[in-house]
Amino acid sequence: MRTATLGPAERAESLASMAERELDLLVVGAGVVGAGTALDAATRGLSTGLVEARDWASGTSSRSSKLIHGGLRYLEMLDFALVREALKERGLLLERLAPHLVKPVPFLYPLQYKGWERLYAGCGVLLYDVMSMARTHGRGLPMHRHLSRGNALRVAPALKKNALVGALQYYDAQMDDARYVATLVRTAASYGAKVANRARVAGFLREGERVVGARVQDVEGGGEYEIRAKQIVNATGVWTDDTQSMVGERGQFHVRASKGIHLVVPKDRIHSSTGLILRTEKSVLFVIPWGRHWIVGTTDTDWDLDKAHPAASSADIDYLLEHVNSVLAVPLTRDDVEGVYAGLRPLLAGESDATSKLSREHTVAHPVPGLVVVAGGKYTTYRVMAKDAVDAAVHGLDMRVAECVTEDIPLLGAEGYRAMWNARARIAAQTGIHVVRVEHLLNRYGSLAEEVLELIAADPALGEPLQSADDYLRAEIVYAASHEGARHLDDVLTRRTRISIETFDRGTRCARDAAGLMASVLGWDKDHIEREVQHYEKRVEAERESQRQPDDLTADAARLGAPDIVPL
Numbered sequence: 354m355r356t357a358t359l360g361p362a363e364r365a366e367s368l369a370s371m372a373e374r375e376l377d378l379l380v381v382g383a384g385v386v387g388a389g390t391a392l393d394a395a396t397r398g399l400s401t402g403l404v405e406a407r408d409w410a411s412g413t414s415s416r417s418s419k420l421i422h423g424g425l426r427y428l429e430m431l432d433f434a435l436v437r438e439a440l441k442e443r444g445l446l447l448e449r450l451a452p453h454l455v456k457p458v459p460f461l462y463p464l465q466y467k468g469w470e471r472l473y474a475g476c477g478v479l480l481y482d483v484m485s486m487a488r489t490h491g492r493g494l495p496m497h498r499h500l501s502r503g504n505a506l507r508v509a510p511a512l513k514k515n516a517l518v519g520a521l522q523y524y525d526a527q528m529d530d531a532r533y534v535a536t537l538v539r540t541a542a543s544y545g546a547k548v549a550n551r552a553r554v555a556g557f558l559r560e561g562e563r564v565v566g567a568r569v570q571d572v573e574g575g576g577e578y579e580i581r582a583k584q585i586v587n588a589t590g591v592w593t594d595d596t597q598s599m600v601g602e603r604g605q606f607h608v609r610a611s612k613g614i615h616l617v618v619p620k621d622r623i624h625s626s627t628g629l630i631l632r633t634e635k636s637v638l639f640v641i642p643w644g645r646h647w648i649v650g651t652t653d654t655d656w657d658l659d660k661a662h663p664a665a666s667s668a669d670i671d672y673l674l675e676h677v678n679s680v681l682a683v684p685l686t687r688d689d690v691e692g693v694y695a696g697l698r699p700l701l702a703g704e705s706d707a708t709s710k711l712s713r714e715h716t717v718a719h720p721v722p723g724l725v726v727v728a729g730g731k732y733t734t735y736r737v738m739a740k741d742a743v744d745a746a747v748h749g750l751d752m753r754v755a756e757c758v759t760e761d762i763p764l765l766g767a768e769g770y771r772a773m774w775n776a777r778a779r780i781a782a783q784t785g786i787h788v789v790r791v792e793h794l795l796n797r798y799g800s801l802a803e804e805v806l807e808l809i810a811a812d813p814a815l816g817e818p819l820q821s822a823d824d825y826l827r828a829e830i831v832y833a834a835s836h837e838g839a840r841h842l843d844d845v846l847t848r849r850t851r852i853s854i855e856t857f858d859r860g861t862r863c864a865r866d867a868a869g870l871m872a873s874v875l876g877w878d879k880d881h882i883e884r885e886v887q888h889y890e891k892r893v894e895a896e897r898e899s900q901r902q903p904d905d906l907t908a909d910a911a912r913l914g915a916p917d918i919v920p921l
Contacts, residue, residue: 354800355765357543359838361875367547368571371402372578376547378746379404379567379582381554381596384414385530385732387588388537389739389759395544396762397743397755402580403546404569406553407917408844409538412660413590414732415531415848416696418615418639418650421446421455421733422525423485425630426637428477433484435714439733440485446733447494447526450763453770453799454536457494458527458642459627461509463517463680471519475499478523497523509625516680522627527641530732531848532797533764535837540765550838551919552578557585557600557724564600564723572919573840584746587726590699591660600724606716608728610657610697612905614665615650616673617692617854622685623647631680638676645824646691646855649677656697656905661917663695664899664908692854693900701729717741723749736760766799773800784809786816790826797829805832815870821862822852830867834874841918842868842885843892859893884918891915 371379378394380387383405391403405411423440424432446455462478464470478497485494498521505520506512542548551572558566558579566581589596593608620642629640641648652669670693678684701716715730715738727742740757747754773780774795781788784806794802808828809816815828833839833849845867847853852860852867860867868882877885895915902908 354769354803355543356801356804357539357765358836359539359542359548360835361840363542364549364838365574367402367542367549368552368569368576368578371404371547371549371569371580374400374581375566376400376402376580376582377750377752378402378584378586378743379580380586380588381567382406382587382589382592383409383534383538383548383550384412384588384590385410385534385537385735386414386590386727386730386738386742387586388534388541389735390586390588390727390742391546391548392537392541392544392762393736393739393743393757393759394746395541395546396758397747399743399750399754401541401546402582403538403541403548404552404554404567404580405550406572407661408550408840408848409838410531410534410848411844412592413696413699414534416613416615416663416694417530417732418613418641419527419530419643419648420458420525420639420641421528423481423733424731425477425481425523425525428480435731435734436481437484438737439731440481442733442736443526444485445736445760446528449761449767450736450759451528451533451536451767453766453796454533454764455526455528456796457524459495459522459524460630460639461500461505461625461627462521462523462630463505463512464519464521465517467518471499471521474521478521481523494524494526497521508627509629511624511681511683512629513680513682527643529797529851531851535849536764536766539837540762543765544762548838551840554596554599559600562722564721583723583751584749585724586742586746587724588728588742590728591697593699593726593728595660597720597726600721606701606718606728609655609700610660610663611700612654612656612663612669612695612697613651614669614673614693614695615648616670616685616690617643617694618647618649618685618689619691620645620647622683622689623681624683629680631676633676638673640677644855649673649685653698654905658905658909659913660697662912663697664896664902664905664912665693665695666902666904666908667900668904669695670900691857692859693896694854699728699730715741717745719745719749725749764799766801769800770795773802780806784816793824794826794829804836805829808832808835819852819863820866821858822850822856822860822867824855825850825852827866827870830870831874834871839871840875842871842889843918845871846889853893859896861890861893864889888915888918 377399899911
């Protein structure tokens with residue numbers, strides 16, 4: 354079984370190794386596109402480095418709607434090429450690349466008008482299914498079906514009877530976006546890429562017009578490294594313009610940030626066996642199944658404030674509640690909301706476009722010799738973006754380079770996953786862990802669940818649930834620090850797990866227990882544990898305060914009241 358360990362020792366070794374000799378390719382930014390670019394380059398045989406200023410997926414790539422989808426609404430815009438490309442990628446992820454992480458999810462589209470709407474929407478969903486199957490991938494998903502109002506209400510009793518005259522049900526897919534990126538990074542490392550989080554690019558190295566490397570600060574250790582590379586890929590998403598400014602080049606396009614917020618509510622607040630997709634005056638609203646919870650989102654508004662910590666305002670929350678309650682028989686209230694998160698979409702734009710009309714396409718540019726920029730796009734098509742970025746970088750390499758092979762490279766944990774899933778009852782009997790817990794581990798780690806189970810075998814206490822967050826085992830917290838590159842409590846509670854949005858206390862009640870488990874791996878003393886816990890509690894309080902503010906300006910100011918534990 355292929356694997357890779359991203360503990361403290363491996364991080365230090367990666368930084369030192371990147372500074373020792375010139376790389377073929379250095380990728381800046383470890384969101385889904387940067388991580389995918391590192392994997393693409395490494396699997397072509399290129400010596401590859403990946404640096405990230407904060408944590409894997411700490412920006413946009415951990416704050417999405419958690420969907421892998423073709424973009425049904427882009428059919429209405431007649432953007433067939435984008436939908437076709439995304440459907441192919443959806444099928445690859447479901448069937449070949451990450452079946453342990455990407456899962457089918459049903460959606461119900463309520464019809465409000467008799468006759469024409471069923472014909473119009475039905476033709477669109479039929480085309481969606483046909484395009485999916487035509488790409489040879491996607492046959493594993495059920496075809497859409499038409500439902501009468503009575504049948505729709507049996508599937509989704511939470512809906513008001515007068516909110517629909519009938520419905521369509523179709524399938525897309527979902528994943529835990531932050532976990533997906535962490536797995537991408539580890540997969541790249543398993544193929545030889547050197548990776549380091551909390552490693553910030555402070556500037557670029559130049560020889561004449563050419564960019565030949567980067568000055569990288571170890572945010573944790575305080576040192577600085579000169580990392581030289583034949584080509585550098587800027588994959589920093591909403592920070593693209595900021596990164597470009599370091600070379601005195603704004604670039605050939607401009608990246609705008611659009612804020613999308615999501616609410617997380619308990620499963621029992623919405624009585625339904627399917628997700629929902631609802632039209633709004635601007636876009637669409639999703640109600641997405643998420644384990645023992647629902648995710649409700651999203652908004653689409655311009656954002657030009659702090660990019661690291663976009664804040665959800667009271668107005669944002671009211672907007673989502675108002676729209677979802679328009680179809681629910683029992684309305685949601687603020688008291689039903691367990692978690693709230695806000696993310697920024699990187700959209701390609703001119704200076705005055707409205708965010709809802711900005712491009713979801715991606716662009717790759719070579720603004721100066723030695724530097725490639727990739728921006729825009731959709732989470733689902735990250736692999737295509739990564740391929741295009743590496744293809745552009747290869748043009749600047751004086752060597753013969755293989756073609757992209759990531760279409761056939763499963764992510765770590767995919768190999769052997771289905772066999773382990775079939776054997777989950779036997780694994781439960783052998784380990785003494787309930788079969789539901791084994792299923793949980795397999796759906797988060799795939800066949801790498803064996804490594805988590807080995808931790809439990811060595812210390813049975815790690816097989817117990819985490820205090821006040823019993824969806825997760827204590828071993829998962831240790832594993833996040835020892836194998837997945839987690840450096841701080843926030844990394845674990847917000848991204849390696851989703852405790853920060855899946856509990857009403859936002860993870861504060863389990864923070865000390867989790868910090869103590871991390872300390873055994875990262876060598877924290879009591880003072881360090883206390884500092885991590887206090888920082889996390891301040892972060893949660895700042896987020897809560899921001900969500901009580903009436904608008905973006907006041908929400909942003911409130912959220913910035915809690916500084917980062919490691920200042921950048």
